[in-house]
Amino acid sequence: KMAGVKAFTGLTGMAVAKNPGHTLGVLYSKILRACAKMPADYTYRKETETMINERADIIKKSADMAEAEKKIGMGQIEEVIIQAENELVLARGILEWRAWEPLEEKAPENQWKWPL
């Protein structure tokens, strides 16, 4: 599947990923498992699942990583891996904070009034 591994990413401190397809597959499945625990009508869950499935699809159908990078359109595959890691941290955080619940604390009267 790999037509040719690139020599460098061009970004300081970012090493070329050794097996990006596998890494992304693992991360995406973890994100989807975290999203499955959220309510079904939650906007974050719907958007994230759509986006993750789209990206996983692109990676599966692409001949090599360079084509996948271009199709996803969010920078290099190493950056896509970082985005997936962040998304996983966020999904787990949202499960902990239960962010889908309705507004917890209303602002006092005139708190946001401007000009005073």
Add this chain to the structure above:
Amino acid sequence: MASRSLGRIVSSGLLRNLGVQRTGLPLINSARHESTEGSDSTALETRPTVRKFDPAVRQGLTDFGQYVAECMPKFVQKVQLTAGDELEILISPAGVVPVMSFLKNHTNAQFGSLADIAGVDMPTRQYRFEIVYNLLSFRFNSRIRVKTYTDELTPIDSVNDIFKAANWNEREVWDMYGVYFANHPDLRRILTDYGFEGHPLRKDFPLTGYVESRYDDELRRVVQEPVELAQEFRKFDLAAPWEQFPAFRESLPAAEEVPINNKE
């Protein structure tokens, strides 16, 4: 696909605008710049100096504001657009860490840079201090502002774990306003002098301060004494009796609210 990600909207909106901005000034035909004669072929600049209103960018920002409110309904109280194209998310103080984490980590947001944390003191309010976080997204070239509130004694969670830039910025807010940040690794003064008492940017702190320092020859060190000014404080009333901007009598509202679904 009905995806309201900021990326797709903003990147397409921005690319469309890049070509439009470059309408140059009319060329000066006369080449005699050194001449003392007045150049009579310069056309007057007739376009008004108002900011361009770009509905595509504003629609993108409105959509993104609604998206954030739908993803974080527990914490987002209000979303508004100020100055035409600055998106502000107003949240409850308990939601600082969740919302900042969402804005940094979510792929549709990716606001990876905390530009500034500012404080605002409005003593007439119940929660007098407003904490303002300014974020920048490199990926989508856009900015967003997150605002919370607190009073003198209620702590706010530190976002140091999410943005390392918050370290010194929160120290500054602590020093200037007295807002305590919970879970901050090192919350101490940063701008005021070592023994300084008080929080200078509060509205009840006077412009001159309370103490002044001088070197005392007898004690051979710097001493701090109550401030004594040679000239009494002068307050200038800069309002003129005549109306200053008659063409702008109907001023635009300070902020335009973005409608969100606030289910109770």
